[in-house]
Amino acid sequence: MEETQGSIIKTKKEENSELFKKLTKRNEQYMMSLNKALVERNVSEAKKEEVFNDMLHNLVERQKSGETARQLYGTVTECANQLVAKPEPSQEGPSENWKIALDGGLMIGGLFSLITGLSGLFNNVEGSSTLGIITTLLNFIVGGLVILWISKNMPDRKNPKKGGMFRYILISTIGMLSLMVVMTGSMMVVPSFINIPLNAVGNIIVGILAFVAKYFAKRKLNIRGGLF
Template identity: 60%
Template sequence: MVVENTNEQITAQEENKELFGQLTKRNEQYMMSLDKALIAGNISEEKRVIIYNEMLKNLINGQKSGQTARQIYGTVTERTNDLLASPKDNDTGRSEDWKIMLDGGLLMGAMFALITGISAFIGSGQGSEMGIITMILNFIIGGFVILLISKNLPNKNKGKKGNTLRYILVSTSGMLGWMFIMTASMALLPSSINILMSAGVNIAIGVTAFAAKMYFKRKLNIRGGLF
């Protein structure tokens, strides 16, 4: 079966090369732009070959009547979104757990750092109560809690009784556990280890973490998180 699939893959690749040479300049540019977009969207080469094989045949047929790729498939962005949303071309609608944890951790860490920093800045202007170890724990535990919550969203388990109740229990216990660990670290760890950070440092960490969240979400095409 593997050999058969490989042979089909090679045949489709060779056919695509021949078909691509028959495209008009406008359609050729469309396909090149689409290829870049799908690569950025983490669509595997095997799937792209199959997608292009079907599209190229349709485009060449459309060229006979003067149709362009945009008229047939819409803009490159629209076609890309359709393919990324298609179950056929996206094995799962959800990224790996570590990606969701990374995305959630950066978001929660950024929010907590910004809130703490801004509160301290507006208030007395003194160092915040959150130390460096607490900050690190916030990123890690926050990401883990977001991962748990995302895995138990009610619409992820349609047809299963009690999934809404489970979601409420998991999200509530997760958030309470998160806050307990954060509070305990601030209360129990000495300031010589859990070094307090100024408002400006907290704000800078928050902005950087949020920028990193946006970058990795797009770069890794992270799907399945809460935000």
């Protein structure tokens, strides 16, 4: 696979070199400046050669009627920024399963912790709403797996064979019920000296930290897909 990719890049590069020789001086200077700008922005060699191939073919044809690269693509900075904003081929479609599970787990675990903490804080009844450490951890883990399972079974209008709305609702219901069983069961089965209860403030802090972690993880890992 890597050899094939390398061969494609090499072919594009050779073709681009020949096309480059056909450019006017003004367009040649534009492409040289654009190449420098893309290198500074850490654009991959594969993407750069692919983009240049399309641009060079277009420029060689359009410059015959007097059009310049600046007229077609704007300033070098504008063109570079626009190209960088476009996702790499590998960044299209849903993310890996573990990323979707991570995003969903942080959402579900944080939501349960936050709701439980706020409920306990406003009820002012000792022990009325608490989650133990083990239960909280299971919420994050099982919640992530449930969200991954649900997201993988979302209806797809372009591919009806993937499953319909009824299947999606059924799986969503089973998934959330399973999460509730795990949460309730852990509080009943796991001893309190292991499943140490968190007070209302502790639950709220865990919930807030989970949402903050979700925000940064989604941006840093470019998580796509999932439910949230």
